[in-house]
Amino acid sequence: MLDRNTVALTPAIEADQIAVIAKAMAHPARVRIIAFLLSKPGCIGGDIVEQVGLAQSTVSEHLRILKDAGIVQGAIDYPRVCYSLDPSALAPIRALIEAIAARPPQGEEPCCFTPQGCIPKETDQ
Numbered sequence: 001m002l003d004r005n006t007v008a009l010t011p012a013i014e015a016d017q018i019a020v021i022a023k024a025m026a027h028p029a030r031v032r033i034i035a036f037l038l039s040k041p042g043c044i045g046g047d048i049v050e051q052v053g054l055a056q057s058t059v060s061e062h063l064r065i066l067k068d069a070g071i072v073q074g075a076i077d078y079p080r081v082c083y084s085l086d087p088s089a090l091a092p093i094r095a096l097i098e099a100i101a102a103r104p105p106q107g108e109e110p111c112c113f114t115p116q117g118c119i120p121k122e123t124d125q
Helices: 016-025 028-038 045-052 056-070 087-102
Strands: 072-077 080-085 113-115 117-120
Touching: 016 028, 016 056, 016 087, 028 045, 028 056, 028 072, 028 080, 045 056, 045 080, 056 072
Parallel strands: none
Antiparallel strands: 072 080, 113 117
């Protein structure tokens, strides 16, 4: 039986999706791009280049990686492209991080982690 400290992993936690998202976010320039997009509802590509301080071609490659992972969306508004974040794309990694954060700290309520959640261990008295 699972108790209130149970941390159940849901089907939303997909290992492949999480790996793609984590890999896309695993570069300081891409983290800066995401942080910049958080500060605006959408923006022009040139603004990103100025903010990140890299060459246009380098920023374009970072944006391509973020778009491929589904984190960023781009809409063409000729002659510019407007980029925005898709927060729903982060749901799988958010679910994993929340499951990790909900885990009891070491030393408190020892448990055995299973796909169904945290099952408290019987302690010897």
